Amino acid sequence: PVPSVKYAGWEKEVTFDVVDSEENAVEIISRGTRIFVEDVNGYTVRYYIEHLEESHRVASSKIDVSDTVGPEIALPASAYSMVVYIDSVVEIPVPAITDKSGVVESSAVKVMFGDQTVDYTPGENGAIGSFVADRYGKYTIEYSAKDGSGNETVVPVTVDCARMATLCDFENDRNVWVSGMKFTTEHSYSGNAITVTTYGNAHYEMLAVYPSYYNLSGFDRLAINIWVSRDLTSGNEGFYLLNQVFRLQEGDNVLVIDRETLNSQYPGGIVPSSLPQYNAMNYLYFQLCGDNVTWYIDNLVGVFDDFETDTAAPTIDFGRDRASGIVNVDEGSAVVVPEVFCYDNTLEEVTVDYAVKKADGTDITSQVRAGTYRAELGEVYTVTYTAKDVNNLTSTRDLTINVRAEEIMEIAPGDDLPAGREYDMLQDFETGLDSSVAVSPANMVPDAEKALTETYARAGKAMMIGPSAKSFAAVKIRLLKNGERLTKEDFAAYEYLQISVVCNAEGTQFWFYNQQYILKKGLNVVRIPKAVFTAQLNDESYDANGWLWCQTSPASAGSEYKLWLDQFIGVYPEGYDPETPVEPEEPEGYDVLQDFETGAESSVSFEGAVEVVSEHAVEGNAVKVTTSKDWQGFFISVKKGGKVLTREEIAAYDYFEITIYADKAGATLYFYNMSLTPLAAGENIVRITSEEFLAQMDLENSTAYRPDGWSFWQIGNGAGAYTLWLDQLVGVYPEEDDPEAPKGCDELQAFETGAESSVSFEGAVEVVSEHAVEGNAVKVTTSKDWQALMISIKKDGKVLMREEIAAYDYFEITIYADKAGATLYFLNQSLAELKEGENVIRISSEDFLAQMDASAAAYRADGWSFWQIGNGSAGFTLWLDHLIGVYPAAE
Incomplete structure (x- = not known):
């Protein structure tokens, strides 16, 4: 309020200031007449007039502050949706308690189960403590706080000690896959969690989870633990179940997926989804979207509502490969009843029985049990499963067995004995x-x-x-x-x-x-x-x-x-004579860093099937993959002598070389973010120099070559469905005139082993002999038009140093593709369009290093290099082999 003052009959201009209870000046805002109220002890307004060039205080008024609002109690997002197993030790979340007055007089925490107080064990170093959830039901953690004015705030949070089943524990890569994932105990619910970093707010990274059950209709809700490095609350950013987005807050989140939401994406709770475009994906399809976001994900569970009286019958699950409830068998085969998997809200054992009938109603159960009933062409059998829980509640579910004519395969006559060899x-x-x-x-x-x-x-x-x-x-x-x-x-x-x-x-x-x-x-x-x-x-x-x-x-x-x-x-080796001792072979000018003789999890990691095949192999086997995306990444394990390449070993190569046979042209092969070459139809020999390899490794946050030996490759540029045969990834040393000089190349990935050792890829990774340059190749099939893969690139088992990469003239990889059209990239550099058949693709060490300098993902500190198959490369099968670092030729 501003008063008016008259002095000797004249209106005098009034000025004023405001001080708080400590006589500190207060800022006056909004047209010069308002203040923010922050001092619960009140304020004084002091009024002045000017007379004879002096300021005189003529009045004051007191502003009393009434404090009726209690303290604010803030908890992490995960505190509001806690779900725990029976007999779990529950750590009580620590709140942040503040009050506008600046004074929190007291605070307290108590734990209740119904109307009973639950004792908890006090914690240390700022922790409140923990209690054991030893009964099914809802526990309440009640936080209370009072300020100096006696105002109290009470915030209850619920801990649901639920009956639940673990659908995926994220302990290893057996049941989960996302490009570039690592396993860590950090931010895990228990054991391991997976961690991955996503980039771009319009890029969706697929997370495939193969759950313990594929009929999820018996659960009342699902829950999953997710930690993120920042808020994901707007735009495209968030965590997705198929196309349903969930927003997340920075830190720990317990994401709950209710039955209605699950059914909207997976009708009837059945995996795979019956929605168009997703009905061939026999896994839970999650997506991660967020620019420069680090994720930690763990513990997907199915949760049952608590109950006093059990009214829910068991759920019968046909499993991953029979979710449709239809099985086909060949005529003449013994009719075998497939195993089913059952679960129940009691978490107790479920007994299962079955009956088998022909279409005309004839019961053949006893013959099937004895293993004596043979499938007859034209017959259809119905298996009726009956599941019973401990409370004698039962459910039934039918599975259909169709009989197909046994195919007579056309196998050309003749033996497979090697000509001219002992x-x-x-x-x-x-x-x-x-x-x-x-x-x-x-x-x-x-x-x-x-x-x-x-x-x-x-x-x-x-x-x-x-x-x-x-x-x-x-x-x-x-x-x-x-x-x-x-x-x-x-x-x-x-x-x-x-x-x-x-x-x-x-x-x-x-x-x-x-x-x-x-x-x-x-x-x-x-x-x-x-x-x-x-x-x-x-x-x-x-x-x-x-x-x-x-x-x-x-x-x-x-x-x-x-x-x-x-x-x-x-x-025996070529030229073997049992009467003549075999002379030791002269060392070659390269190291086989991946021979693609083994499949997924040892040579190639790929989103899709990874087959080890002999077709299109340079020698032995190759790995066959088919892309399913326009841009699809995959990992290749690159090691020398079973060890991750050191930086010095990478630099010692002239180039890496991999042979890729493509079924058609159009896709581009990338190593991490470096484009190596458009793949032609047929065989492509693709090279990348050691300098280029190191450059991709040196890019910020590069996963080009990880410390575990996995290198990252991509098939990109809208490559669609390309089939590629990968074989013979070698590190090639510079040519030397001196016969006693070191080898001209280092084999940085031989592709003799599969996923998680040579190649990491969103899809199956197979070690095969077909299309291998030597020994085995790694076979991957792209499932996207653009798909990344990581290839482990190491020299003698050690990650390459920048100097070692720089010492190479180029890297070379051999990729056999089932068709032409896909393009191979190293990180973001287009290397070559893959032709159908064998492709030998190179990337110079300068280009390799340039990609490393652009992104650390090109060649990571763990030896994994990042490659991509692009340009509409979905459905391409590639056999990767012989990634080498090749040294410059001697002057």
């Missing part, structure tokens, strides 16, 4: 079960007489195994040389082992002890290079009686397969 026939499979092959379980060979067959035999007879749908079956093969068990020296003399395997189901897996080979439908000539069989052979894998331990497994859970085995041989 070899030993270690097993010809002419003597049948128990003398050439032993299986477990025994029903892997239901009819021993029929198992020894001329069908699909390469010569004489072959041994048929199956039909089987067992997850892992033991197949022991007796290997003898001249009737005697082979010695270590015998094995050491071979260049490779080879077995002919005819398979009737694409994707069936054959294991040489612990080494996986993905079989194609038809004839597979499986080569096991010396590096692989030397590492795998021991007294356990090859016993005292000459039995070699192998395994078989289906392409997917519950799917049947048959195998016909023939001609297991040991092949």
Whole structure:
């Protein structure tokens, strides 16, 4: 308020100021008549007039402040949606308590379960403490605070001790994938979490989660723990379930997905979603969007509402590969009832029974149980599962078994024995079960007489195994040389082992002890290079009686397969003469850094199927991948002698080289962000110099070459569905005139192993012999028009130093592509358009370093390099092999 003053009959101009209770001047705002009220003890307004050039205080007024608002209690976002397991130790969230008066007189915390007080153990170093949630139901943590005026604020938060099932624990890459992910204990719910950094607010990074159950309709809600480095509250940014966005606050978030929201994206709670464009994705499809955001994600759970009386029957789940409820079997196969997976809100054991009927109602359950009923063409069988919980509540669900005609595969006659090479026939499979092959379980060979067959035999007879749908079956093969068990020296003399395997189901897996080979439908000539069989052979894998331990497994859970085995041989090196000692080979001018002989998780990590195949391999196997996006990344494990390349080792190469066979032209291959070359249809030999390799490594936040040996590559430029065969990633040393000089290249990735060791890729990563330059290649298939991959690039197991990269003339990688059209990029540099067949692609060390300087993701500190397949490269299968760093030629 501003008064008026008269002095000697004259109006006098009044001025004023305001001070708080401590006599501190207060700023006057808004037309010069208002103040912000911040001092609960009040203010004084002092009025003045000017007389005879002096200021005289003529009046004052007191502003009393009434404080009726209690303190503010702020908690992290995760405190408002806490869901915990029974018997969990719950850490009480620490609040931030403030009051406008600046005085918080007192504060307190109590924990309640219903009307009962729950004791908690006091914490240390600022922590409030913790309590044990030992009863199902809702606990309440009540925070209270009072200010100096006696105003009190009470904030309750609920801790739901729920019955819940873990759908994904994010402990390893078995059930989760996102490009560039790492595992860490930081910000984890328990054990490991995954962490990834996203860039761009219009780029959506897919997170694929393969849950424990694919029928989620029995859960009342889902919950997942997410920590983010900043708020994601506007625009495109956020966490997505398919196309449903969830906003997040900086720090810890417990994201709850209610049943209605789940059903909007996954109708009926069934995975895969029945929505168009997503019905082929047999995983929970999440997306991450946020520019320069670091994410930590852990512990996806299905949560049940609490109950006093159980009214919910068990849920019957058909699993990942039978979510549709339809199974196809070949005529003549034993009708086998697929295993189902059940869960219940009681979390107690569920009993399951089944009945099997033909379409006319005939009950064949007893015959199916006995394993004696064979599928007849034209018949349809209905399996009715009945699940019962501990409270005798039951549910039923039907699965349909269709019978298809067994396909007669066209296998060209003739053997697969190497022309002009010496070899030993270690097993010809002419003597049948128990003398050439032993299986477990025994029903892997239901009819021993029929198992020894001329069908699909390469010569004489072959041994048929199956039909089987067992997850892992033991197949022991007796290997003898001249009737005697082979010695270590015998094995050491071979260049490779080879077995002919005819398979009737694409994707069936054959294991040489612990080494996986993905079989194609038809004839597979499986080569096991010396590096692989030397590492795998021991007294356990090859016993005292000459039995070699192998395994078989289906392409997917519950799917049947048959195998016909023939001609297991040991092949000597070219020019071998048993009378002449073999001279040691001269060292080559390169190192094989990835030979792509093994598949996903050892040579290539890719979003999509990764197959190890012999087709389009430079030598042995290649890895086949098919892109599904216009821009798709993948990882290739790049190591020398099993070790991550050091910076010095990278710099010592002239270039890296990888062979890629493309099914069509148009895609561009990238190493991290560096474009290497547009891929032509057919074989492409793609190179990247050591300088370019290092440049991508040196880019900010580069994942080009990670410390674990994974290098990042991309197929980009709108490459669509391209199939690429990857093989022979080598590091090539500079050429030297001096024969005693170091090798002309370093093999930085041989692609002999799969995902998480040679290649990291959003999709399947297979180690195959087809399209391999030497040994194996890594096969990946793009699923996007633009897809990234990481390739591990190391020299002698060590990450390359910048100087080592600079020492190379170029890097070279061999990529075999199933078709032309995709473009290979290294980070953001277009390297080459892949042609169908083999491509040898190079990137200079200068370009490599330039990409590293543009982004640290190009070649990361862990040895992973970043590549991309672009230009509409979805559906491209690539075989990666022989990534090398090549040194300059000597003057």
